[in-house]
Amino acid sequence: MSDETSVLEQTNAAPESESPTGQAQRRTMTLNMGPQHPSTHGVLRIVLELDGEMIERAEPDIGFLHTGIEKQCETRTWQQVVPLTDRVDYLANLSNNLAYCLAVEKLLQIEIPARAQWLRVMLTELTRLNSHALWLGTSAMDIGAMSMFFYCFRERENILRLFEMFSGQRMMTSYFRVGGVALEPPRGGLQAVRKFIDSLPERIDMFENLLTGNPIWVKRTTGVGVMPVETLLNLGVTGPMIRASGIPWDIRKSEPYSSYEKFDFNVPTKTEGDVFARYLVRVAEMRESVKIVKQALDGIPEGPFQADVQGVVLPDREKMKTQMEALIYHFKIVTEGFKAPVGSVYQAVEAPRGELGYYVVSDGSTRPYRVFMRTPSFGNLIALAPMLEGTPIADSIASLGSLDFVLGDTDR
Amino acid sequence: MTTEEIQQAFASIPGAVLGTVVERGETILEIAPAAIVAVLRELESKQGFERLSGITCVDWYPVEPRFEIVYLLHSIRHNRRLRLKCVVPGTDPQIDSAFEIYRAADWYEREVFDLFGVKFRNHPNLKRILMPDDWEGHPLRKDFPVHGYKYSYQNE
Numbered sequence: 127m128s129d130e131t132s133v134l135e136q137t138n139a140a141p142e143s144e145s146p147t148g149q150a151q152r153r154t155m156t157l158n159m160g161p162q163h164p165s166t167h168g169v170l171r172i173v174l175e176l177d178g179e180m181i182e183r184a185e186p187d188i189g190f191l192h193t194g195i196e197k198q199c200e201t202r203t204w205q206q207v208v209p210l211t212d213r214v215d216y217l218a219n220l221s222n223n224l225a226y227c228l229a230v231e232k233l234l235q236i237e238i239p240a241r242a243q244w245l246r247v248m249l250t251e252l253t254r255l256n257s258h259a260l261w262l263g264t265s266a267m268d269i270g271a272m273s274m275f276f277y278c279f280r281e282r283e284n285i286l287r288l289f290e291m292f293s294g295q296r297m298m299t300s301y302f303r304v305g306g307v308a309l310e311p312p313r314g315g316l317q318a319v320r321k322f323i324d325s326l327p328e329r330i331d332m333f334e335n336l337l338t339g340n341p342i343w344v345k346r347t348t349g350v351g352v353m354p355v356e357t358l359l360n361l362g363v364t365g366p367m368i369r370a371s372g373i374p375w376d377i378r379k380s381e382p383y384s385s386y387e388k389f390d391f392n393v394p395t396k397t398e399g400d401v402f403a404r405y406l407v408r409v410a411e412m413r414e415s416v417k418i419v420k421q422a423l424d425g426i427p428e429g430p431f432q433a434d435v436q437g438v439v440l441p442d443r444e445k446m447k448t449q450m451e452a453l454i455y456h457f458k459i460v461t462e463g464f465k466a467p468v469g470s471v472y473q474a475v476e477a478p479r480g481e482l483g484y485y486v487v488s489d490g491s492t493r494p495y496r497v498f499m500r501t502p503s504f505g506n507l508i509a510l511a512p513m514l515e516g517t518p519i520a521d522s523i524a525s526l527g528s529l530d531f532v533l534g535d536t537d538r
Numbered sequence: 539m540t541t542e543e544i545q546q547a548f549a550s551i552p553g554a555v556l557g558t559v560v561e562r563g564e565t566i567l568e569i570a571p572a573a574i575v576a577v578l579r580e581l582e583s584k585q586g587f588e589r590l591s592g593i594t595c596v597d598w599y600p601v602e603p604r605f606e607i608v609y610l611l612h613s614i615r616h617n618r619r620l621r622l623k624c625v626v627p628g629t630d631p632q633i634d635s636a637f638e639i640y641r642a643a644d645w646y647e648r649e650v651f652d653l654f655g656v657k658f659r660n661h662p663n664l665k666r667i668l669m670p671d672d673w674e675g676h677p678l679r680k681d682f683p684v685h686g687y688k689y690s691y692q693n694e
Binding site for chain 2: 188189192194196197198200201232233235356357359360361362373375380381469470471472474481483485487495496498500504505507508537538
């Protein structure tokens with residue numbers, strides 16, 4: 127491949143040219159799958175070296191969505207960081223909130239009441255449904271099954287309406303706070319969730335009817351994007367991609383958090399490791415999420431929605447209006463923020479895309495000293511280049527879709 | 539990992555483990571920077587830590603040594619996590635790359651280089667990953683302002 131000649135000269139030149147030693151040289155074409163592209167799920171640039179339609183080399187170029195969230199976290203108080211975390215993985219907002227809140231609660235070593243924990247589980251599973259529905263719709267659309275997009279986004283609309291009911295916001299909910307949940311669920315909120323979740327199993331059946339037995343889908347996705355699972359683990363891949371390659375690793379089961387150990391659900395696993403297996407795993411995960419939400423609705427305990435920790439969690443509004451200490455604590459928490467003890471904490475959760483971990487360092491002040499977000503999309507994208515090499519471009523779109531990355535998650 | 543396991547594991551690499559802290563259920567080892575590759579090799583091959591979750595850095599400016607590089611390790615088969623910390627000085631910060639042991643280190647080390655300026659020796663492709671290629675400065679350092687400098691781009 128020559129850098130000096132333009133792409134046009136290369137393609138117009140003879141397919142093989144003689145070098146001084148008399149050996150034929152093959153030329154590859156450099157194609158930019160640029161940051162603006164409907165199928166790269168965000169602003170991802172991949173520089174492809176093509177030999178005809180086969181990808182010889184792929185080099186991803188990320189950083190187009192880098193907004194310095196980690197740096198901004200250092201300038202805000204612990205509670206003020208929560209809305210920033212929403213925007214990291216903007217398609218599974220509550221997962222990020224959960225990971226950050228759990229990390230800070232681990233740092234502070236406070237206990238969250240059961241009602242808040244169950245609410246967190248319920249809403250996090252709704253987020254998983256949300257994210258998987260979006261993934262299904264967009265990656266099916268990329269491969270050509272346009273109707274899937276509309277089917278999946280109808281479910282997404284319903285879930286976003288539920289989020290709006292709970293928190294006032296469709297996407298950037300910031301509903302989980304350090305110490306519990308922001309607000310008590312609204313009147314009729316849990317009934318609305320139940321009505322939605324009762325309708326969901328047949329909707330997921332509809333999704334599967336369109337794709338699972340569809341010969342075009344099966345042909346496009348079986349055997350595509352297979353890599354040995356040890357290589358995937360070594361490359362930093364986590365989440366449904368590992369479960370589709372045979373290892374039943376799910377952080378909700380192995381390192382349970384927020385009372386997930388009280389819920390009964392399976393971890394769907396497949397062994398083939400191709401795009402079709404990843405699709406089946408994610409759809410099965412949607413069904414498991416429905417089970418978990420139903421259990422949460424059936425068993426949600428009564429009680430406070432926030433931990434009763436003075437100096438960290440805002441006091442009850444009525445108490446603040448009548449009691450002096452409550453007023454002083456309210457004032458201090460809102461203006462200064464609470465102080466966290468010195469130390470560092472790593473808390474991982476099972477986000478829809480994989481292992482989402484927050485490494486939080488505190489120097490004893492009211493603001494985080496360092497917040498590192500170990501995001502699943504960053505880890506999954508490292509496997510992109512090895513997965514694409516040696517495959518045709520059409521398969522690369524299927525593999526890209528199955529990686530399920532979000533650029534906000536990758537670049538932060 | 540218990541203290542005995544740690545001592546046994548690193549008996550062949552004397553002087554590697556400078557300190558052990560167990561807090562909030564997490565084990566954190568402080569490792570001498572020169573021994574980091576040997577320690578990671580031991581952990582990956584013999585102690586069952588198949589996964590590197592991430593590599594990051596904390597800038598303790600103006601305290602010297604300034605950069606604390608943190609390795610987050612995870613073992614699926616033993617279901618445990620481990621954290622390693624290496625402190626490198628602020629002037630010409632360098633450490634060996636973990637790429638040969640964990641290929642995930644590729645992008646995480648590029649990110650630490652990009653945002654903090656720590657160089658990783660023997661890294662196959664150490665260039666900026668998140669910031670534009672011609673950016674000057676290392677944004678996550680404590681002496682880099684949050685709003686940036688106006689003229690960090692060459693052509694501005």
